[in-house]
Amino acid sequence: MFRKVTPGDKALSFHFEGGVCSAEPGDTVALALLVAGIDSCRDSVVSGQPRGPYCLMGACFECLVVIDGVQNLQGCQVQVREGMVVTRQRGGRHALGDTLS
């Protein structure tokens, strides 16, 4: 859905829902997903509709994802890192769902 105007020379890779995506260091998780062509990162809390980043500035909470086992993180506020494991935030936060290691 988005592409780099001028692709940089550095790349890292991270995981989303089991697949491997590449990103540029310094980009946020939300942007990295958009570049990878993934426009929906969570299912809404009430009706389970697919949702994706909307404001990219921390206001809307539409970019929620699970990052390395921690639920409900705003993808637009977290920088993507090498080897990061990102999964969809399915509905609300699940009790005991965080797998902090």
Place this chain on the structure above:
Amino acid sequence: MSASLIEHADRLAARYDVVVVGAGPAGLTAATQVAAEGLSVLVLDENLAPGGQIYRAITLRAQTGRDYLGAAYWDGKRIADAFLASSLTYAPAARVWSLDPASPRDDEPYARIGVSLGGASRHVQARRVILATGALERPTPVPGWALPGVMTAGAAQIALKSAGLVPSGRVVLAGCGPLLYQLAMQLQGAGADIVALLDTGPGMGSAWQHLPQFLFSPYVIKGLSLLMSVRRRLRVVSGVRHLAIEGEAKARQVRFETERGTETLTADLVLLHQGIIPDTALANSAGCALEWNESIRAFQPKVDVQGCSSLAGIFVAGDGARIVGALAAAETGRAVALAVLAQLRAERAEQFEQQRVDVLKRSAWLQRGRRFIDAAYLPTQPFLAPEDSSTLICRCEEVTAGTVREAAKRGACGPNQLKTFTRCGMGPCQGRLCGPTVVELLADEGRISPAQVGTYRLRAPIKPLRLAEIAGLPATSAAIHAVTGVWPLTPKTHPAQIDRELSNDR
């Protein structure tokens, strides 16, 4: 000298003379001005680098090869560089989640700020607080606006500024406001395929009375040439009504109506915009009085001539106080800083006051023509208070316009009561995306002014906070006593200190 960067809450001092919240144009100039007088200054900002949204990533990426951002963007470089060269403490990626005004009972009044930084939270105290929290885009509640593939114009601008990203498919821009036209030029310059710009604005009709002022505005040449070049290069459709985005799991097309009938455009990305309004969340949660500004149809913090809110010691600068634009916002930041200095360095109050008068003159000059811009780009009523009952209003809790109107008919008399009726505004965004619409809907249903409706009363924490962070806050003596029944044996057990901590714990 240069700003000292901190990344973890452990490195925060307990007290500062001045805490500035926000590092956009107003926050940057305010902090720079206060730090220049040798006061201790802490700047807390959510972004990773200074600049706010308007000058986002200005210090991060190379200037070359990014001409598409336009000359106005690079205005921010000077302000950001001066800030980074100041002797102050700067905490990027910090989330301020509470603000409590100083208690009038304290002999030395300090406001208290809750901040999360690097995964831990702390309270810091400040003799003066300058809120420079900037603006938010007004929500655009239209059918289909929650589909993936629909974003705000501001979001596309952030992607472009912070990561050099441009949309790769067919783009439709829809809404009203100067930012939409500016974005159209930037995206096109960066190589995006823009199918059309759908202008939902009221047209110039209501704005003519403010035209003479506008002709002296510093924006007149820039503004008109921007409008003309967008119209020359892109398809611009005026008088757009009944905008809807359609698609199953993502946006596929945009349907709209004009005088000439209904039209549908295929789109991969739809960018919406209905102007910007002050982000009042922190001021609101602190208890600052808000007032309704009819000319932009939004609430803003009430401030006096010094820029001080209704609460002593809490000042507001920039677009967070009133929408003035980036250049004027930087001047209001300076003006508020000088007002603060006049209080904290009372022996030189007269000199600061003189400087402040000059800064305010510049600020007023930069704001000439604002009324014309406000009137020419005020959203039309159907975009403020949607008529279609199935339109989603609260994206978090999935509450529709129909449900809100129904609750109003059943007697929900204000936004806060509406929460208990419908859960509208109770999701993680805490009403940032539904608040303005809820106010308009309740005003429409009750046939009263939004000023009478009022707005959500926000409470700390204004950003979601993990319980572990709250649990990890350093315990006060009073808290330890409450749990253990024993006063901790530290010098802090002085009764006056305990009293202050108790009042802070309320």
